[in-house]
Amino acid sequence: MRPVRFVALGDSLTEGVGDFTEDGPRGWAALLAPSLGAGTEFTNLAVSGAQTRDVLERQTPAALALRPDLVAVVVGVNDTLRHTFDIHAVAARLDQVYAACAREGATLLTACLPDPGAMLGLPSALAAPLARRQRAVNAVVHALSERYGAVHLDASDGGWIADRALWSADRLHPGERGHRRLAARFHTLLTAAGHTTGRPPSLEPEFPAPTRTASLLWLATAGTAWVARRCRDLLPQLLRLALDELRHSARGTGADLDMAASAAVAAALAALPERRPARTPAGAHALTGLPPRAVLPGSGPLDLGVGIS
Incomplete structure (x- = not known):
């Protein structure tokens, strides 16, 4: 039985920003990889600033060339922070990415x-449009995850968001504790689905938290550059x-x-x-140790009633 091949796609969250080691960013996916079994082959293709277009056009072809058994696709926040945001385009790109991975088994x-507006503590009039965009992306991700039988984590809940100890100085990326929390939550879901053989990632940090001076220095340099862009x-x-x-709020038509x-x-x-259900290559799960999905990719209808709450 060969080792599991795990490939991570996405943006700065999956690249590991906020969880810095001597070798650079590490992140939740790298922390999760050892729990997938001995000798897991892990490749992180996530890039800071990536949008769904980047994942579709650049990262996905590179990932499929590695013939992965498990593919993490966590992306979409950067799309909401662009003036070109289009939920139709986001949905179409994610559908193509998920379908391409599913076809390969x-x-x-x-x-x-x-949503980034809440994380940054923006005034409500500025935060509300960003929140609405992120809820739209989340609704699409949730629906497509059901369609393709993905192992899906809802990390949009407020509990861990409110715990400042889990977040880095920029308020947008988890710190080491936060990345470990994400890795542990994914491990729980994967274990329930029968995809893990190793111990769960530790929740205890390996490195001391950045000092206040270091955090302020980061905000004054890299953080300021990010805001400017x-x-x-x-x-x-x-x-x-x-x-x-503000106009809708004054008229009482915000619900519109x-x-x-x-x-x-x-x-x-x-x-x-x-999309027709993808066929899993014969013997693929026997090679990887991963059991067949409970839901065949593409076999379930899309829930068109997914709302934005």
Whole structure:
């Protein structure tokens, strides 16, 4: 029986930003890999700043060339932080990524994520449009995860978000404790699905937390550069969205924005092509030690009633 091949795709979260070691970013996926079994072959293709387009066009072909057994696809926050955000395009790209992995017999690992506006503590008029976008992405990820039988983690809940000890100085990425929490939660789900043979990742940090001085230095350098890049791209549109938010709030019609976003998600999912169930290569699970999925990829209908709450 050959070792499990685990490939991680996504953005800075999966790249490991916030969990820095002497060798650079590590992150939740690298912490999870040893628990998949002895000799697990782990490759991290995630890149900071990646959007769904990058995962589809660059990371997925590279991942499939490795013939993975398990593929983590955690992406979408950066799409919400661009003026070009389009939930139809996000849904179409993620559907293609999931389908491509499923066709190769790989088990998918996915997650819904917190909205960046809440994490940054933005004023409500600015935070609300970003939250609505992230809820839309999460609704798509949830629906497609069901469609392709993914092992899916809802990491958008408020419990761990409120614990500042789990987050890095930038308030957008988990610190080492947070990455370990994510790895442990994924391990629990994978164990329930019969995909793990090793011990769960430890929740205790290996390295001391960054000092306040180090955190402030990071914010003054890398953090400031990140904000500057986002401001050039998103801020003009975000200000227009905030004004629209304030107008609807004054009229008492704020619910209309949520309804429109929910309708856009439903339309984006309805527009996706139907896909036939993928065939798992004969003997693939015997080689990897991974059991067959409970739901065949593409065999279940999309839940078009997924709302944005």
